[in-house]
Amino acid sequence: MLPMPRTDHPHLIFATNFSEACHAAIPMVAHWVDVLQARLTLLHVHPRGASQQAARALDSFFAESAHYPDSQRQLLSGDTATGIAGYCSQHPQALLVMPPSLRSYLPRPLHVSLRTRVLRELATPMLTMLPDSRAIPELPAHGGHVACWITGDEPQLDHVREAATLARQRGAELHLLFVLPEVSEGLMLEALYSDRPLAEPAATRLLDDVAARIDADVRVRVHLGSGSTQASLARLLRASRASVLVVDRDTAVRKRLLRGAFSSALRDSPCLLVCVPSRRNGDDGSLPPPNARSRTRTAPATRLRASTASAEKSAPAWLAWDRGPGWLPACG
Amino acid sequence: MILRDGISLRQLWPRTRKRLLVLVGFDCAVAALYVCLDWRWLSFDALPLGTLGSALAIFLAFRANAAYGRWWEARQLWGQLVNTSRALARQALTALDVEADDPEQLALRNAIVVHQVAFVHALRCHLRRQNPFPELAGVLGRADTDALRRYGNVPNALTLRVAEQLQQARALGMLDSLRWSALDGSLTTLANIQGACERIKNTPLPRQFSLLPRVLVDAYCWLVPLALVSGLGLFTPVASALISFTLIAIDTASEAIEEPFENTVNDTPMTALSRSIELTLREMLDQRMALPEVRAIDGYVY
Numbered sequence: 001m002l003p004m005p006r007t008d009h010p011h012l013i014f015a016t017n018f019s020e021a022c023h024a025a026i027p028m029v030a031h032w033v034d035v036l037q038a039r040l041t042l043l044h045v046h047p048r049g050a051s052q053q054a055a056r057a058l059d060s061f062f063a064e065s066a067h068y069p070d071s072q073r074q075l076l077s078g079d080t081a082t083g084i085a086g087y088c089s090q091h092p093q094a095l096l097v098m099p100p101s102l103r104s105y106l107p108r109p110l111h112v113s114l115r116t117r118v119l120r121e122l123a124t125p126m127l128t129m130l131p132d133s134r135a136i137p138e139l140p141a142h143g144g145h146v147a148c149w150i151t152g153d154e155p156q157l158d159h160v161r162e163a164a165t166l167a168r169q170r171g172a173e174l175h176l177l178f179v180l181p182e183v184s185e186g187l188m189l190e191a192l193y194s195d196r197p198l199a200e201p202a203a204t205r206l207l208d209d210v211a212a213r214i215d216a217d218v219r220v221r222v223h224l225g226s227g228s229t230q231a232s233l234a235r236l237l238r239a240s241r242a243s244v245l246v247v248d249r250d251t252a253v254r255k256r257l258l259r260g261a262f263s264s265a266l267r268d269s270p271c272l273l274v275c276v277p278s279r280r281n282g283d284d285g286s287l288p289p290p291n292a293r294s295r296t297r298t299a300p301a302t303r304l305r306a307s308t309a310s311a312e313k314s315a316p317a318w319l320a321w322d323r324g325p326g327w328l329p330a331c332g
Numbered sequence: 333m334i335l336r337d338g339i340s341l342r343q344l345w346p347r348t349r350k351r352l353l354v355l356v357g358f359d360c361a362v363a364a365l366y367v368c369l370d371w372r373w374l375s376f377d378a379l380p381l382g383t384l385g386s387a388l389a390i391f392l393a394f395r396a397n398a399a400y401g402r403w404w405e406a407r408q409l410w411g412q413l414v415n416t417s418r419a420l421a422r423q424a425l426t427a428l429d430v431e432a433d434d435p436e437q438l439a440l441r442n443a444i445v446v447h448q449v450a451f452v453h454a455l456r457c458h459l460r461r462q463n464p465f466p467e468l469a470g471v472l473g474r475a476d477t478d479a480l481r482r483y484g485n486v487p488n489a490l491t492l493r494v495a496e497q498l499q500q501a502r503a504l505g506m507l508d509s510l511r512w513s514a515l516d517g518s519l520t521t522l523a524n525i526q527g528a529c530e531r532i533k534n535t536p537l538p539r540q541f542s543l544l545p546r547v548l549v550d551a552y553c554w555l556v557p558l559a560l561v562s563g564l565g566l567f568t569p570v571a572s573a574l575i576s577f578t579l580i581a582i583d584t585a586s587e588a589i590e591e592p593f594e595n596t597v598n599d600t601p602m603t604a605l606s607r608s609i610e611l612t613l614r615e616m617l618d619q620r621m622a623l624p625e626v627r628a629i630d631g632y633v634y
Binding site: 018020023024026027030031033034056057059060061063064065066067068069102103104105106 | 457464470471
């Protein structure tokens with residue numbers, strides 16, 4: 001391996017509860033720290049009154065990170081989800097790393113995972129993986145493939161920008177993925193409520209439109225699939241050979257009855273996931289109702305341009321900011 | 333490594349649930365068909381469950397023994413690494429003739445000990461397939477670490493680096509052939525420890541040893557309800573599930589300790605041991621760092 005080129009230092013916040021899953025994620029975090037030359041913060045939020053025990057545990061967790069050039073440990077008390085989201089909101093350039101809990105395989109009705117709760121409150125991107133990931137894919141030191149799933153339902157396309165920035169920084173190829181829905185009577189109803197393309201020509205136009213606005217030094221490939229979202233997405237990811245899949249936060253977390261849950265469409269994803277919240281002012285983390293969205297319907301490219309402009313004004317991304325002249329030129 | 337007493341059912345359940353649920357379903361079906369539909373032919377009273385169980389116990393004990401042998405050898409190798417690291421540091425600090433006013437000689441002597449610290453960390457990362465470079469950057473500095481990136485086997489490159497430093501010390505007149513030979517012997521011991529760890533890591537337990545007990549446990553568990561149903565009737569699933577759970581848990585437990593370098597709770601506690609080695613060696617160098625010892629978290633030490 002050759003020395004990494006030194007770029008702007010991203011900031012990884014590794015939220016841990018010292019579980020087996022967190023330990024299993026250490027090699028992945030170590031690799032990202034090296035590949036991205038990142039700062040690392042180990043964050044633990046403990047219940048009130050358990051600070052001594054928590055401090056001892058935090059010192060012993062990922063002990064090797066004490067030697068990392070720029071690492072620190074942060075102990076907070078209070079509600080875990082609020083604590084993690086609050087800490088991340090103070091570091092808008094950071095990327096939160098949060099492995100999933102090990103599955104208990106016991107029925108837990110109405111259980112909402114901590115990761116989902118944090119993701120709903122979060123203002124920064126989250127790097128995570130699926131609970132059943134047997135082998136965590138490695139981010140290549142240089143090159144490789146980054147995938148970005150566009151559903152067409154996203155309120156903004158910040159995740160495309162994050163994916164493009166990651167691809168540019170790693171010299172990787174960017175794959176834009178789109179899955180056309182299965183043809184059914186329901187499509188007619190969906191067409192009334194959703195902006196997303198329902199046929200191949202419209203989807204191709206959308207992806208080409210997005211791809212055309214990504215800076216020329218990022219190689220972009222467009223993949224279209226159709227049929228069952230879960231199976232098609234898994235197929236497209238295998239075809240793209242991507243190690244990282246970037247998705248919109250609201251795509252990753254689907255609303256269920258009384259709770260949110262990770263989208264089942266991502267269940268077979270062999271990749272690491274980067275979930276990107278939309279950086280909107282006054283964002284409450286939820287999608288607007290479909291009729292509200294239809295009132296403010298805009299072309300995806302316009303939305304992408306608007307999102308980039310607003311994001312540049314508000315908070316910078318966790319990776320080096322892409323301010324190149326070729327990124328989203330003014331649309332004619 | 334697990335330090336706490338007691339078995340965590342939360343850990344066992346995800347690994348045993350599939351086999352157990354299928355078996356419980358079968359047990360219930362057998363009991364229901366025998367009692368409710370009067371399918372008498374389902375009963376195999378004459379099955380010599382005790383004899384079969386004894387044969388199975390031999391297989392299970394053999395497999396558990398082989399798995400424990402691997403785990404214990406890994407732990408012994410890391411114990412040997414602790415001793416050899418201390419010995420190498422002591423040799424470097426006492427066997428090298430250093431002029432008190434020569435900073436180059438002093439730096440070379442200290443560098444040998446610091447490289448030994450780096451070797452231990454690199455070996456741990458090598459065995460857990462973890463990127464060692466951010467950690468080595470903190471121990472050796474960025475320039476020395478970047479020079480190591482071209483090596484696939486970083487711990488081996490570090491022993492080579494220490495050997496080169498010894499050669500340099502010899503050229504500077506700090507070391508005669510006899511003492512060089514002793515120090516080189518310690519490096520050879522380190523290489524042997526690394527080789528033995530790699531052997532455990534790269535050579536799985538022969539598949540026959542792990543597959544056969546599993547097949548036999550499954551076969552036995554399928555036969556248990558057939559042998560018990562005539563005597564226990566509707567209570568067959570309870571007894572059968574208990575017997576099945578015991579056997580499957582033993583099978584799973586021995587499978588879990590087969591691989592001692594996989595970054596799981598059953599690992600050799602390499603992080604704790606490498607931190608302990610570092611603290612001792614830094615103490616010998618009189619470079620006390622504010623590094624805490626690695627302690628068990630919730631009964632697990634890594």
